[in-house]
Amino acid sequence: MAADAVPRLITQPPTAADDPRDRGGPAQPLLIAQNLEKHFPIRGGMLSRKHGSIKAVDDVSFSVLKGETMGVVGESGCGKSTVARVLMGLVPQDKGSIVFDGELVGGQQGLPMRELRRNMQIVFQDSDSSLNPRLPIVESIAYGPRVHGMRRAEARSLARDLLQRVGLDPALFAFRYPHELSGGQKQRVNVARALALNPRLVILDEAVSALDKSIEAQVLNLLRQLKQTLNLTYVFISHDLNVVRCVSDRMLVMYLGQVVEIGPTDAIYRKPKHPYTEALLESRLTTDPRTRVEIAPLAGDPPNPADPPSGCRFRTRCVFAEEICAARRPALGGSSSHAAHLVACHMADPQSGHSRTAPSSQRAAALGC
Amino acid sequence: MLDQTARSDLPLVEVDDLHVRFFDGDETVWAVNGVSFELMPGEVLCIIGESGSGKSVTMRALMRLLPGQRSVISGRIRIGQFDIMALDERRMSAVRGSTVSMVFQEPMTALDPVYTLGQQIGETLMRHEGCSRKAARARALELLQLVKVPLPERRLDSYPHELSGGLRQRALIAMALSCRPRLVLADEPTTALDASVQIQILLLLRKLQRELGMGLIFVTHDLGVAAQIADQVAVMYAGRIVELGSAGDVLLRPRHPYTKGLLASIVRDPLRDHDIEAIPGSPPDLRVIAQGCSFAPRCKFARPVCAAAVPRPRQIAPDHVASCVLIEDLPHHDAPAVPHPPFPTPASGRGVY
Numbered sequence: 001m002a003a004d005a006v007p008r009l010i011t012q013p014p015t016a017a018d019d020p021r022d023r024g025g026p027a028q029p030l031l032i033a034q035n036l037e038k039h040f041p042i043r044g045g046m047l048s049r050k051h052g053s054i055k056a057v058d059d060v061s062f063s064v065l066k067g068e069t070m071g072v073v074g075e076s077g078c079g080k081s082t083v084a085r086v087l088m089g090l091v092p093q094d095k096g097s098i099v100f101d102g103e104l105v106g107g108q109q110g111l112p113m114r115e116l117r118r119n120m121q122i123v124f125q126d127s128d129s130s131l132n133p134r135l136p137i138v139e140s141i142a143y144g145p146r147v148h149g150m151r152r153a154e155a156r157s158l159a160r161d162l163l164q165r166v167g168l169d170p171a172l173f174a175f176r177y178p179h180e181l182s183g184g185q186k187q188r189v190n191v192a193r194a195l196a197l198n199p200r201l202v203i204l205d206e207a208v209s210a211l212d213k214s215i216e217a218q219v220l221n222l223l224r225q226l227k228q229t230l231n232l233t234y235v236f237i238s239h240d241l242n243v244v245r246c247v248s249d250r251m252l253v254m255y256l257g258q259v260v261e262i263g264p265t266d267a268i269y270r271k272p273k274h275p276y277t278e279a280l281l282e283s284r285l286t287t288d289p290r291t292r293v294e295i296a297p298l299a300g301d302p303p304n305p306a307d308p309p310s311g312c313r314f315r316t317r318c319v320f321a322e323e324i325c326a327a328r329r330p331a332l333g334g335s336s337s338h339a340a341h342l343v344a345c346h347m348a349d350p351q352s353g354h355s356r357t358a359p360s361s362q363r364a365a366a367l368g369c
Numbered sequence: 370m371l372d373q374t375a376r377s378d379l380p381l382v383e384v385d386d387l388h389v390r391f392f393d394g395d396e397t398v399w400a401v402n403g404v405s406f407e408l409m410p411g412e413v414l415c416i417i418g419e420s421g422s423g424k425s426v427t428m429r430a431l432m433r434l435l436p437g438q439r440s441v442i443s444g445r446i447r448i449g450q451f452d453i454m455a456l457d458e459r460r461m462s463a464v465r466g467s468t469v470s471m472v473f474q475e476p477m478t479a480l481d482p483v484y485t486l487g488q489q490i491g492e493t494l495m496r497h498e499g500c501s502r503k504a505a506r507a508r509a510l511e512l513l514q515l516v517k518v519p520l521p522e523r524r525l526d527s528y529p530h531e532l533s534g535g536l537r538q539r540a541l542i543a544m545a546l547s548c549r550p551r552l553v554l555a556d557e558p559t560t561a562l563d564a565s566v567q568i569q570i571l572l573l574l575r576k577l578q579r580e581l582g583m584g585l586i587f588v589t590h591d592l593g594v595a596a597q598i599a600d601q602v603a604v605m606y607a608g609r610i611v612e613l614g615s616a617g618d619v620l621l622r623p624r625h626p627y628t629k630g631l632l633a634s635i636v637r638d639p640l641r642d643h644d645i646e647a648i649p650g651s652p653p654d655l656r657v658i659a660q661g662c663s664f665a666p667r668c669k670f671a672r673p674v675c676a677a678a679v680p681r682p683r684q685i686a687p688d689h690v691a692s693c694v695l696i697e698d699l700p701h702h703d704a705p706a707v708p709h710p711p712f713p714t715p716a717s718g719r720g721v722y
C-alpha cells in the first residue's frame with residue numbers, strides 16, 4: 001500500500017543496521033536527554049525584577065532508541081512541549097545535556113546545532129501558523145534544504161517528491177498557498193517540510209491533535225508509513241492517550257515538569273504504576289453509552305507550575321498521599337534498562353516508608369483493579 | 370402554538386427545516402441545509418460533527434447570534450413558548466440568558482477580562498431578573514457553590530486570568546445557569562480542557578441538567594463525550610443531520626456509513642503494524658451545494674443513485690433515522706465487513722479547501 005502511495009520513491013527503504021548516517025551502532029540510543037531543566041523567569045514591577053519562575057521542565061531524563069516511537073503524555077502545562085523545544089534547541093536548557101547518537105550536543109567539541117537540526121525536525125500542533133502564508137507550499141518545503149546549501153531547482157524537485165510522499169499531488173498542490181489548503185492537508189505539508197532535510201528523528205508535538213477524527217486517522221496512517229519507508233524515529237507528544245497507545249513503543253508520563261512514569265506502552269496500559277497515570281487512563285472515554293463514568297478519577301486542576309507542591313508534585317490530587325509524599329520527592333528509581341518500567345512514586349519504593357509499599361498484587365487490590 | 374407549550378409532554382425545542390447561508394463577497398456558503406429535530410424538556414441532545422459540519426452554526430441560529438448582515442436564516446425554530454424567528458431584537462435579547470443560555474468552548478474569550486466573576490454573573494442577574502447588586506452577589510455566590518468552585522467567596526472577586534481552565538469553565542456554566550434557563554446550549558464546552566478536567570465538567574453538567582430539569586443541546590466532535598452525556602445523538606455532515614436516534618442506537622448500532630466511519634477511525638488498540646480504518650478524502654466545500662448525498666464522494670458504498678438526490682431520512686427503529694439511500698442494503702455492523710478499498714490519496718481534486 002505504501003508503495004502505491006509513493007510511486008516516485010527515490011531511495012530504497014534503509015534499515016536501522018545499514019543506515020550510513022548511523023554512528024553509535026544499534027544499541028546506542030538515538031537521543032539521550034539527561035537531567036534537563038528549564039525554568040522560565042516571572043518578571044514584574046518597575047525594574048522587571050525576577051520574582052519567581054515557572055518550573056516548566058525539572059530534571060527530566062529519558063532516552064529514545066533507534067527506530068522506536070517514544071510517546072510523551074501529560075496534561076497542559078506539564079512541560080511536554082517545553083521538552084520538545086529544548087530538544088530542538090529552540091529554547092536553551094538551564095541545566096542538563098542532550099546526546100544525539102553518542103555525540104554531546106552543543107559546546108566546543110559537541111555536535112553543532114545546525115548539524116543537530118538536520119537530523120532532528122519538529123512538526124507543531126497548529127498547522128496554519130507554522131507555515132509562511134506568503135510562500136507557496138513547495139517553497140516552504142524547499143526552504144530548509146536551500147538554507148542548508150541545496151540549489152534551487154534541486155530543492156524544488158525534492159519538495160515535489162516529498163509532496164507526493166505525503167499524499168498530495170504536486171501537480172495540483174505545489175503552488176498553492178497555505179490558506180488554500182484544509183487543516184489535514186496543511187499538516188501533511190508540515191510533515192513534508194520536516195522530512196525535507198532527511199532527518200533521523202522527528203518530534204511530533206501534538207501534530208494530529210487539532211485535526212478532525214477522520215483526518216487524524218489519515219495522518220496517523222501516513223506517519224506510520226513514512227516511519228517504515230524512511231527509517232525514522234519519532235518522539236510523539238500528545239494528550240490523547242488513545243492515539244499514544246496506538247503509535248508508541250515506549251512512553252513517558254509527565255506531571256508538572258517531571259517524569260512520573262516511563263516504560264513500554266503495553267506495560268503501562270496493562271498495569272499503570274503511578275496513581276496519576278492510572279487516573280489519566282481512567283479519564284479516557286468510551287463510545288459506549290452504557291459504561292458511563294460516575295466518579296471523576298481526579299479532582300481539581302493541576303497546581304500552578306510556578307509554585308509546585310513540595311515532595312511529590314502529584315500529592316495534592318493523590319488519594320494515597322501521606323506525610324512522606326510532602327517531605328521527599330520520589331525518585332524515578334530502578335534499573336537503567338530501556339525495557340524497564342519505572343515509576344516515581346513512594347508506593348513503589350519499599351524503602352520509602354509509605355504505608356502502601358506492599359507487594360504490587362496487594363496494592364492492586366487496594367486500588368480496586 | 371404559542372400557548373400550549375408549557376405542557377411537559379410537548380417538545381421544549383422544535384426546529385423545522387432550518388437553513389443558514391452566509392454571504393462572503395459574491396460567494397455563498399451553504400452552512401446548514403435543512404436541519405430538523407425536537408428536544409423534550411429535560412433531555413440531552415448531542416450534535417456530533419467535524420469542523421465545518423454546521424453544528425455550531427445551528428447552535429448560534431437557535432439563539433440568533435449570527436451576523437445579520439452576512440447571513441440568512443430560514444426555517445422554523447420554537448423554544449418554549451417563543452417563536453425565535455418572529456421575535457424582534459429587544460424580545461430576543463430578553464430570551465437570551467433567561468430562557469436559553471449558552472456555554473462556549475473557550476472560557477477565556479467568553480469571559481470579560483476586566484470584570485470579576487462576581488460582577489459578570491451579577492450583571493446577568495441584574496439585567497434579566499432586575500435584582501439589586503447585593504442580591505445579585507449573594508446569588509452569584511450560590512451559583513459558584515452549585516458548580517463546585519472551591520473557595521467561592523474568594524473567587525467572586527477573582528478576575529478570569531487568575532483561574533485555571535477548569536474553573537473558568539465552571540464559572541461560565543454558573544453564568545449560563547444564573548437565570549434558571551429551560552434550555553442550555555453547550556458548544557464544545559470541554560474540548561479545550563484536559564481529559565481529567567473534562568470528565569469533571571461533564572459529570573457536573575450531567576448532574577446539574579438532571580437536578581434542574583433543563584434541556585441541553587451539547588455540540589461536540591468527540592464521540593466519547595457524547596456517549597457520556599447524550600440521551601439523543603444527531604450526527605451532522607455538510608450542514609445536514611445524517612443520523613438521529615438514541616445514544617445507544619447511534620453509537621452502538623450506527624447505520625449511516627459516515628457514523629460508522631467516525632466510530633471506526635477512533636483508535637483504541639495498539640495498531641503499530643497496520644492502518645487505522647480512516648474515512649478517505651476531506652469534507653466537502655460548502656460553497657458548492659451538492660445535488661445528492663454530500664458524503665457520497667468519501668463513501669465506500671457510494672453508487673450512482675447517491676449523486677441523484679439528497680437522501681430522505683429513513684426510519685430504522687421507532688426512534689432512529691438515517692439519511693442514506695442504501696440503508697436497506699447496508700450490512701449490519703455485526704455482518705462481515707466489506708473489503709477496504711486501496712489507501713486513498715486525500716483531496717483528489719479542486720473545490721477542497
